[in-house]
Amino acid sequence: MASMIGSSRLAGALALGLVATGALAQGHTLTTDDYARAERFLGPNTAPLVDHAIQRVTWLDDGHFWYVDHDAKGDHYRVMDAATGKATDAFDQPRLAAALGKALAKPIKSDKLGIREYVVAADGRLDVQLDGKHYLCDLKPAQGECVAKKTGKEPGVLSPDKKSEAFIRDWNLWLRDVATGKETQLTTDGVENFGYATDNAGWKHTDNAILVWSPDSKQIATFQQDERKTGDMYLLKTQVGHSELLHWKGPLAGDKNVTMIERVVIDVPSKKVVRLKMAPDQHRSTLCDDVSCGPEGGWDDVKWADDGKTLAFVSTSRYHKDEWFRIADPKTGAVRTVFEEHVPTYYESGNGQVNWFYLPASHEAVWFSERNNWGNLYLYDLQTGKLKHAITTGEGNVTEVLKVDPKTRTVWFRGVGRTPGVNPYYQQFFKVSLDGGKPVLLTPEAANHEITLSPDGHAFVDTYSTPTTPPVTLLRDSADGHTLVSVAKADVSRLRAAGWVPPTPITVKARDGKTDLYGMLFKPTNFDPHKKYPVVDYIYPGPQTGSVRGRNFLPSRGDNQSLAELGFIVVAIDGMGTPWRSKAFHDAWYGNMGDNTLPDQVAAIKELGKRYAWIDTHRVGIWGHSGGGNATADAMFRYPDFFKVGWSESGNHDNRNYEDDWAEKYQGPLVTHKDGTTNYDDQANENHAANLKGKLMLVHGTIDDNVPPSNTLLVADALIKANKDFDLLLIPNVHHGYGVEKGTYAMRRRWDYFVTHLAGDTPPKEFKFTMPKD
Incomplete structure (x- = not known):
């Protein structure tokens, strides 16, 4: 540091000379041992030490x-x-x-x-x-x-009776007998780009079939997906010889023609296809930017009656402002719209799960809504389409409804912010009557609770933890939450013996100086409170998630602690515009995606700098991947005097060059004004690139079919036109994720970049990671 140099004149000269690079030199040379110590705090090394x-x-x-x-x-x-x-x-x-x-x-x-x-x-x-x-x-x-096990080459969706599986072949839906392998074609009119059960959201495209079996395994609800007018996307693989062209259908924000679906029901024994009597629907869901949201696949917004005589589903408008609850007759294709909801920004049906339920026996539906600024449950009459009453009320959100029992009229759900004094991100487990009343808290511990209900709902396994306290796993009774038996209690003795320290939870104020924001702070394990440390802000701005990576106990949160080991304070802060809080909090920058929580990041780091003398707010770096890559470049352009070094990975830098659903959900419809400008211009990072002052690395995989590399190249082109120095790393033949080998290379380069340009130190030459051996 300059203060350590005897001559104040020399110190001042060094400081002035290094402002342009964004670092005040410390001049340390880091060794291979320093990097090896940092590597020990990565997940593959820490996770096996938790018992x-x-x-x-x-x-x-x-x-x-x-x-x-x-x-x-x-x-x-x-x-x-x-x-x-x-x-x-x-x-x-x-x-x-x-x-x-x-x-x-x-x-x-x-x-x-x-x-x-x-x-x-x-x-x-x-x-x-x-x-x-x-x-x-x-x-x-x-x-x-x-x-x-003998399986077909195409992935199948198993029927409830486990006797058959449905799969896609040549744009049509087929059936495979599990026992014999015999195959039967169910549809015959599927053609290229107008196929049945197609899994293509633009950013994701697989061979999986998207469908829902009826409980008796005799009917399949699915769709014929129309991509014939959807725009084409292309990438080239890097190889010797003629190029291999990668091609898929990918609608973009503002496109006149986007992917649509025509809903159908297939009677399996007769192979009869009944097309529902309604206009083509948008390729949308109430929860995410695909019709299939969960990691296990499936079609989230479609639910059969137990007897298979009716089918309930929810249609979502293109911009997620309108939802229609509908019931279909699978024999005739008749469709009835029961009720609808309109919101001024965007509708979501919860966090992690679609939270509406079809109760045909009582002619009712459970519906999720944030109409009172919080995520609550409501009971609707399916005969009249009228609201009967609210099931839950007040502040705090229902996040996931895990079970609805029509016989006992009981709902079990996870929720946040519903217990005073408990961290508003900690999920707890409740039960409540369909007829309303005060929910019963089944997991009183002030921690984040992961719940797995038994199939009959009589018991549940509860694993609870916080970012600083390891998990406890209990088997509990679903009636009142009392503990039936202790399953396991985590032991982190070996982890601590290896030098691990927990992150520090932090609470800071948002841009308005009033709203509490929650995050994590990571210090080196050899932390010296008398030193001044540069800051690295790990960012993911949402709006569908945040930077903190969950509130469970994790021995490693990405490479946050590893980066801290190299001489940094690393912070991760969930700013306004991210989920889990109130609707107003989540909507904070709807239609203004260039915000990226950056006013909150700046305010929070400045507050931390005043709170802790060991934080150097004159040396602040930032990095992120995907949406975080977008936010990183945005930060370097909008706050060029605050953020000195940025590492931007695979950023969706201009959402006009990203898939339609995600962008249009949070930015709104693309509107072109009379002067040719649009409401999307400000969110485009290339339009602000000329403001760059610090050191910026742009990184992208060359066959990224989630966020196409054109996003980063638009920014690179603008920086070149503005005559700005910047760095660019294109990783050949990797998608949105970089894989182990090339991902560790990118991580090593990222560490080097901050060590060199933010800390002013010298990294070891080409450090090589050693992954744990099996």
């Missing part, structure tokens, strides 16, 4: 669930009897490892099987999923035996 932290549980039936209990000796697959609380081995792991190893022709470690899913097949064999494939394993013989 008895239950990541997920899977119910096998109403009374049994399985989970993986990890400790220093490895992974232990366990099954718990919910009635007795007794846990036993799920299977003979060494025997299964040997059998799988023989089937895969490679060694499989019994203490690290890597199995994420398994079920017990009808014949008693284990149906194990490993490396994306299914194996049927018989462990009764002394040696055990596993055989690859």
Whole structure:
């Protein structure tokens, strides 16, 4: 630091000379050991040091669930009897490892099987999923035996009776008999770009079939997706010889023609296709920017009656301002609109799950709405279309409804901000009557609760934690939340012995000086309060999520702690415009996406600088990926005197060059004014590039089919035209995520960039990461 140099004149000269680069030189040379210490705080190194932290549980039936209990000796697959609380081995792991190893022709470690899913097949064999494939394993013989499960080349959607699976081939829907492999074509008129059950949202396109089976496995609700007028997207792979052209359909914001769907119901036995009697619908959902929101696929906004005689669904308008709750007759195709909701900005049906439910037996529907500025549940009469009453009221949000029991008229849901004094991001679990009344809190601990209900809803597994306290897993009663048995309590002794320290939760004020914002602060483990540390702001602006990466316990949050180890204070702050709070909070910069929470980031870092003498607000860097890459470049252009160094990865820098649904949901319709300008001009980073003063690295994968690389090249072109110095890293043949090898390369370059240009230090030459060995 300049203050350490004897001559004040020399110090001043150095300071002035380095302002342009955004760093006040400290002149330290970091060693390979320094980087190796930072590497030890990455997730692959820290996660194995946490013992008895239950990541997920899977119910096998109403009374049994399985989970993986990890400790220093490895992974232990366990099954718990919910009635007795007794846990036993799920299977003979060494025997299964040997059998799988023989089937895969490679060694499989019994203490690290890597199995994420398994079920017990009808014949008693284990149906194990490993490396994306299914194996049927018989462990009764002394040696055990596993055989690859016969499946078609196309991924299928299994019927409720598990006898059939539906899949796409040549734009049509087919049926495969699970037992025999026999295939039957269900539709015949599907053609290219007008196919059945097509999974293409522009930013995502797979071979999965999007459909919903009726409970009796005799009908399929799906759609014929019309992309014939949708615009084309192209990318080229890098290779020797003639180029390989990648092509897909991708609608963009403002396009006259976007992807539409025509809803159909297929009667499986007769192969009859009934087209619902309504105009083509938008390719939209009430929750996300695709018709299929969950990681398991499926069609979220479609629900069958138990008897299969009616089908409920919700149609969403192009700009997410209107929702229509509809009921269809699958035999005739008749459709009735029961009720609708209009919002001035955008409608969402919750966080993480679509929160409307169809209750045909009582002619009712549970509906989610933020009409009172908070996410609450409402009960509608399906015969009249009228609101009967609010199920939940007041402040705080219902985030996920996990079960509705029409017989007991009970709703179980996760929610935030509903318990005074508890962090407003901590999810707790409640039950409430469909007839209203005060919700009953089932998980009183002031922590974030992950809930897995038993199929019959009588019990639930609750894993609760905070960012600083490791998880506790309990089996609880759904009636009142009392603990039935303790499943596991995490132990972080080995993690702490390795030098780990928890992040520091922070609360700061937003741009208005009144609203509380919540975030995380990461300090080096060798923190010296007498030093001045440069700041790196990790940002993801939303609006669909934030920067903090959840409120559960995590031994690593990306590379935040690793970067801090190199001599930085790293912060992550959820600014206004991100979810989980009030509707007004989430709407803070609707229609003004150039905001990117940046006024809050600046205000928060300045406040932290006043609060802590060891924070140097004259040396502030920023980085992010995707939306965070957009926000990073935006920060460097709009606040060029505050942010000195930026690392922008795969940014959607101009949302006119990104898929239509996401951009139009949060920015609104593209409007061209009489003078040729548009309401999208200000959000486009290339229009502000001439303001750059500091050091900026732009990074993008060359075959990114989520955020096309043209987004970054638009910014690069504008910087060139403005005669600005900048850095550019194009990573060949990677998509939106960079993969392990090239992702670690990008991370190493990112560390080097901040060490060099923000801290003024010298990184080790071409540090090579060493991933943990299996």
